[in-house]
Amino acid sequence: MNADESSLGRCPDCSERISEAWLLVEYEKDDGTSGVWAECPACESVVAPE
Template sequence: MNTDEATLGRCPDCGEPIHRARLLVEYEKDDGTVGIWAECTSCDTVVAPE
């Protein structure tokens, strides 16, 4: 995941940066790490940013 405060990472489908404002869900995974789901405005879909 990207450490830039303004972005959450990149869309795994199109590669566009996903900005923090598009965050939908933040959750704790079974292994204790944080998972996120966000909206990609380019793909118009919900993704797990990389």
């Protein structure tokens, strides 16, 4: 497994990579797509990873 497989994306505020370990909430949006909220380990903000 490479590091990208466990990554949720990057923080929209500081661009730090956010791993699945920082996942807080996973949900389904009204349009049927899924979304996540995670804590950024670098800036300690709760964000929707990009």
